[in-house]
Structure formats: structure tokens, C-alpha cells
Amino acid sequence: MPGSQPALLYVFLALPVLYLVGFVGFPIAYNLMMSVQEVNLGNITEFARPFVGLDNYRTVLADESFRKVLVNTLLFVGFNVVAQIGIGLAVALFFAQGFPGAGFLRGLLLCSWMLPALVVGALWKWIFATEYGVANYVLQGLQLTGSPIHWLSDPAVALTSVTLANIWFGMPFSMILIAAALTAIPKEQYEAASLDGAGAGARFWYITLPALRPALLAVASLVTIYTMRAFDLIFAMTQGGPLDASNVLPLLSYQFSFNQFDFGTGSAMGSFAFLIVFAVALIYVRTLKHEEVAG
Amino acid sequence: MSLTLRRLGALPLGGWPVTVIAALGVGIYLFPIYWMLISGLKDSAEIFANPPTFVPRAPSLAAFEYVFVRENVLRYLRNSLVIAIPVMVLTLVLGSMGAYAMSRLRNRVVDVAIVVVLLLQVFPEALLATPMFIIFRTLDLLNTFTAVILATTSKTLAFALVILRPMFRQVPVELEEASFVDGCTRLQTFRLVVLPLMRVPLIVVGTLCFVQAYGQFVYGLTLLSQQELQPATVGIYSFVGAEYADWHRVMAFSSIFVLPILAIFLAMQRRIVSGLTAGALK
Numbered sequence: 001m002p003g004s005q006p007a008l009l010y011v012f013l014a015l016p017v018l019y020l021v022g023f024v025g026f027p028i029a030y031n032l033m034m035s036v037q038e039v040n041l042g043n044i045t046e047f048a049r050p051f052v053g054l055d056n057y058r059t060v061l062a063d064e065s066f067r068k069v070l071v072n073t074l075l076f077v078g079f080n081v082v083a084q085i086g087i088g089l090a091v092a093l094f095f096a097q098g099f100p101g102a103g104f105l106r107g108l109l110l111c112s113w114m115l116p117a118l119v120v121g122a123l124w125k126w127i128f129a130t131e132y133g134v135a136n137y138v139l140q141g142l143q144l145t146g147s148p149i150h151w152l153s154d155p156a157v158a159l160t161s162v163t164l165a166n167i168w169f170g171m172p173f174s175m176i177l178i179a180a181a182l183t184a185i186p187k188e189q190y191e192a193a194s195l196d197g198a199g200a201g202a203r204f205w206y207i208t209l210p211a212l213r214p215a216l217l218a219v220a221s222l223v224t225i226y227t228m229r230a231f232d233l234i235f236a237m238t239q240g241g242p243l244d245a246s247n248v249l250p251l252l253s254y255q256f257s258f259n260q261f262d263f264g265t266g267s268a269m270g271s272f273a274f275l276i277v278f279a280v281a282l283i284y285v286r287t288l289k290h291e292e293v294a295g
Numbered sequence: 296m297s298l299t300l301r302r303l304g305a306l307p308l309g310g311w312p313v314t315v316i317a318a319l320g321v322g323i324y325l326f327p328i329y330w331m332l333i334s335g336l337k338d339s340a341e342i343f344a345n346p347p348t349f350v351p352r353a354p355s356l357a358a359f360e361y362v363f364v365r366e367n368v369l370r371y372l373r374n375s376l377v378i379a380i381p382v383m384v385l386t387l388v389l390g391s392m393g394a395y396a397m398s399r400l401r402n403r404v405v406d407v408a409i410v411v412v413l414l415l416q417v418f419p420e421a422l423l424a425t426p427m428f429i430i431f432r433t434l435d436l437l438n439t440f441t442a443v444i445l446a447t448t449s450k451t452l453a454f455a456l457v458i459l460r461p462m463f464r465q466v467p468v469e470l471e472e473a474s475f476v477d478g479c480t481r482l483q484t485f486r487l488v489v490l491p492l493m494r495v496p497l498i499v500v501g502t503l504c505f506v507q508a509y510g511q512f513v514y515g516l517t518l519l520s521q522q523e524l525q526p527a528t529v530g531i532y533s534f535v536g537a538e539y540a541d542w543h544r545v546m547a548f549s550s551i552f553v554l555p556i557l558a559i560f561l562a563m564q565r566r567i568v569s570g571l572t573a574g575a576l577k
Contacts, residue, residue, distance in 0.1 A: 008481045009396040010404075016393035016452055017408050023449035024415040027426035034425070045432055099313040105321050107568045111328060114560045116510020118528040119549045122535045123331050126542045132343050134330060141346075168327065173571075180572030231421040232512045232528070236535055250421035257425045258517070270422040281417040285410055 028274065031267045039263035056268035065244045065252065066269060073228075073248045073276070076163055080227045081220050083167045088175035088219070089212075093204075096182050106179065109172040117169065117229075121236025124165035128152055128237075152238050155245035162234050162246045169233065170226060174219050181215030182208070214287055221284035228277050249273040328557075335359060335547030342543040358547035366534070366544070368551055371527035374440075375509050375552075378526055381444045382451055382508035387501050389448075390455030391463075391493065395485060397456070398463035409460070416453030420513040423449075428517050438521050446514040451504040458503075458570065462496040463489070499570035502563060506556055527552045 035056050037049040060066050095106040112120070127135050128151035136148040151161040185208065193203050231251050234240060240247030240255065247255075250273050257266030334342060336354040362368045393412075397405055423446075431442040466489055474484040490497070512528040519525050531552065534545050560567060 006400070006481075008485075009400050012392035012485075013396035013400065013405065013408055016389040016456060017411060019389055020412060020415045020449060020453055023427075023445060024418060024423065024453070025411075027423040027430065028418060030426040030429070031422065044429060095317065097313060099317065100311055101314045102317065104564070105314070105317045107564045108321050109324060110564075110568065111325055111557060111560060114506060114556055115328070115553055116506075116512070116528055116556075118510065118512045118532060119331075119553055122531055122545055122549055123327055125535060126334065126540075126546065127327060127330065129542070132345065132347065132542070134347055137345075137347055168324075176568060176572060225417045229419040229421075231419060235512075236532060239536075250419040254421045254424060254513075263425055266425060270425075273422055274418065277417050277419065278414070281414050284417075285413050288413070 031270055031274070034263055035267035035271050037264055039267070041261045044263060052264065056264040057271075059265050060268045060272070063265075065247070068244055069240075069247045069249055069252045070272070072159055072244070072246070073273075076159065076166070076230070076248055077224050077227045077276075079163050080166055080170065081223045083163075084171045084174040084223050085178070085216060085219060087167070087171050088178050089216075091171075091175045092179040092182055093208075095179060106176070110176060111172075112169055113173045115169070117232035118236050120165060120169045121233040124161070124168075124233075125152065125237045128161050128165075152246075153242055155242050158238050158242060158246035162230075162237050165237060166227065166230050166233055170223060173226075174223055177219050177222070178212065178215065181212050185211045218284060218287045221280050221287065224280045225277060225284070228273065249276070331546050331553075332550050334543055335550045337543045339541065339543060342541075358541075358543040359551065361544055362548045362551070366530065366548060368527070368530075368548060370523065371525065371530040372552065374524060375526040375528070377440055378443050378447065378511065378515070379505050379508035381440075382447045382511075383501050383505040385444070385448045386451040386455050386504045387497060389452055390459055390500065390504075391490065391497060393452075393456050394459035394463045395489060397460045398466075399468075412453055412456050416450075416457060420450060424513055424517045427514065431518055438519055438524060440524065442518045443511070443514050443526075446518065447508050447511045450511075451507050454507070455500050455504055458500050459493075459496065462570075463493065466492050495566060496570060499563065499566050502559060502567065503570070506559070509556065 034049075036051060036053060038052050038055075039049055043049050091106075091109070095102045115123075127133055130136065130148050130150050130153065133151070135151065136145075139145045140148065149157060152158055189207050189211075190203055193207055198206065228248075228250060230248065231254065234246060234248060234251055238246045240251050244252070249269065253266045253269040253273060255266075256269055257263045260266075333349075333351050333354075335358050336351045336356070337348070338353070338355050338357055341348060341352055397409060427442075427446050428437070431437050431439075431446070434442075436442040436445075470488055470492070471484050474488045475481075479487065509526075510528060511526065512532065515526040515529045516532070519529070527548075531545065531548055534540065534548060
């Protein structure tokens, strides 16, 4: 390391880190503080507010919508991770055959991921419209369903609808990352396996999957993190309704704060979401460290 | 290519026929975007036609005209740009400084800083909205672009640092050493040697941050209650949230809003794809 002014490097490092600590770290800490206080519209800007201990957390745990929405969140995130990785892997393998134009067409898929999440939500709300929506028209035309599906107004279907929309939105991103990891697998391994008589299935199972494991774990963490942020998309499609059927934790927490002005309970609810994201983030950071050592 | 084919088990056809299949698949996948664009070209009768028309019978710009004249699309677009451009600039300045330092320093301080950044990028904006609201209310910055710009940058900056760090590592240290020998200071070396070499990655990351900030919704909704200041995402939302949405108009509004993004993406497709893959997994 050249000895020339390393002090400047520390200044360079400190500025963005301090910015993030100020505008992300501090809000998180503030959120934790609010979760043990009674915060309403009247005292929201005061610093000293009544301390209520774990009351807000008790309110949250006793709240029926919270339990329902916690299950929703796990289902929503779980299905997104499984589908985005499963479909993403299949699509990446398909494009890895290297036919003419493969790279361009594969990149084109990323168009859906480039759209603002709010626009994706608005677009799918229109596609999923019960009466004039194109989804019902196509499904009925193909005789896959008799009567129109109430995609967004039927509590039994709404979570599926927002999940489908979010998979469409996010899958290309997972696919691109998996495709990148695929190209990093040494070709010699496949050649050696072929010479030993391994078929396509065996090569996938014994070479491709093990080699992809760290990347898949990293992608799964990223998908979880991005899916927990799906606020915009769900807000535009259903606002979490009907009857919280398509609601997820960050959105419910936001609604407690900004619709009911119950900021304390909203913050306590947010703490649970923080916990989930934080646990996944630790896994993500670990996979990255692991990769750095390996590669 | 023959290697690739052998390793994954080629389809029986191979070559151009596979390209046709792939193009069809991509076309079907992107159908929703096509549907958005053509829905905006329909009139109020055709938008509710049964069966729906997959090619507009009489394409008309009436819905576009309506949103321009009645919904003030231009004001919304201007607001989105007034937020997105400073976010991009601020992110690139702080991001290139931080990523450069992270790529050159090697000690525990940097390790901790990297983990802090990785962890801070994961929290959903919706959960930070209340503290942000209180912070900016205390600073008396509610209903200012400054508030939204500062809040949004906290999201894009973490992302930029994560993507840029491995890219800065690829600048050879030897080039910097040569520059020191020539008598340049660290700051001059950064400005005159390192940044020019990083031009392409910085453009890619800047574009991605611009797109994120341009489509930002939560902070626009929470920190700006004056309609004149709200970005286009909030405008589209208030349009969709209505009991009976005029879908051709909503889609026209959305199309105008996203066409610039799609154009930028198509122009920079290869670079964006390689930038993303280089950054997110390392």
C-alpha cells in the first residue's frame, strides 16, 4: 500500500458510512425506541414520550391481523424465493446453450425488473381486473377456467395474485445472477464427466448444482430482502386487502402508523420485520465472505 | 460453443430454431409491458371491449392527451426528475469515494464498514418511513425535495457501494503508483487516474440509481403531502387507487413515465447486465 495520504482514504470511507448510519442506522434505532413508547399524533415530534415497556409488542402479538399477516409474509417470501430461483435456474440453463442471440434475448427479460414497482403493481391490477382484465380473458379462452377469477377481491386468491406479479417482476434479476454463476463453472469438469459417461441429468446434479450452491444461497437472500420491500407493488394492487388477505408485515406496519396513527404499535410490528430481514442479511453477508475466500 | 452445448445437453434442434423459441418465450414474458403500452392507445369504449383487442382497432392518443392536459403529467415527471437527478449525483460522489476507499484499504476498520453497509442496505423503506417523517419534520424539511432526495439516497448509496467496490478493485494499483511517482497526490490520482478508468461502471451504477430514484414511491408518499411536489409514482397511485380506474388513462400515464427508463435500458442493456452480475455476488 503506497504510504501517500492514507488519511484521505479514511475520509472517503467515513463520509458515505456516516451518511448511511445517519439516514438508515439512526431511523432503525429510532424505530426501536418508538416501539417501547406510546406515540400518537400529539406527541410525535417530542423527544420524551410515555414509556410503555413491552405493551406495544403485547398488542402486536395479540392482534389477529398480525398473525395472519406474519403467515402471509412467510408464504409470500417463501413462494417468491422458490419460484424465482426455480424458474430463474431453468431459464438461465436454457439460455446457457449459447444459440444465436441468446445473450441479447436473456438481457431483454430484465425489462420487467427495470420498471418501478409501483407501475408493475398498477399494470397487474389492470391485467387482473375481474371483468375486463386480460388474464381472465386468456384463461377462459384456453378453457382453463369457467367463471372469471376474482384475482384481487377474493380473499382466497389475492395473496396468490400479488405473489404472481412479484415473481414476474423479480425473476429476471435472479435469473441473470444465476446465469453469471453458471458461466463461472469450469468447462473441464463437464468434459471429464462426459468422458466418464455421465448423462445430462447426472452432470446437472453432480456438477452444476453443487457449484451453484453458494450463488443460489446469495440469490435466495437477495430475493428475500427485495421481497420484503414489495410495499409499492402490493400497495398499488390491493393495499393489502381484502381483509389483510394479501398484506405483508412492512405494509401492515406502515398502515398502523400512517392510517391509524398508532406509531408505537406500528413500530413494534416493524421490529418483527426487521428481525426477519436482519437474520437473512447475516446469511447473505456470510455467503459473500465465504465466496471471497473460495474465489 | 460446442463446449457449451456438450456440457448442458443440447436441444435436438440447436442454432436458429432455438433462437425462435427463445424469442417467442421472451415475447410472451414481456407481454404485460406490451399490454400497458397499447392499453394507453385505446379509447374509453375499446378499453372495456369484450373480447379485448390485442391490436388497438383505432389507435388514438386521446388518453395521452388527457393525462397531459388534465392530470399534469409534465409536472409529475419534472418532480420525479428533480428528485432522481440529485440522488444520482449524490450517490455517485459518495459512492465512488467510499467504494474506492474500501477497495484500497485492507484492515479491520474496512471489514467492519463493509459489513455495516451490507446490513444497512437490507431494510425496507416502509419501515423507515415513520422515523424519516419525524426526522424531516424536526428539521422542518417536510414537503421539500431535499427531504425525499436525502431519504432516497440512503437506499441507492448502499446499493452503489456494494456494486462499485469489486469494480474499483479491478483498477491496477500499479497505475496509481506510477501516478504517485509522477508527483500526484492521492486526491489527484483519484480524480485524474482512477475515476476516468471507472467511467463505464460509474455510468452503469448511476443509471441504476437514477432508475431506482425515479421510481421511488414510499418517501414521496410519506414526506410530500403537497400535490404540486409529488413524483409521478404518487400521481399514478392516486389515479389507480380510485374506485373505478380509467385504465387507458392510467396505462397512458404509466407508459409516458416508463418509456424513458425502457429506452435507457435498451441502449445500455449489455453494460447494465454485466454490471449487475459483477457487483451483486461479490
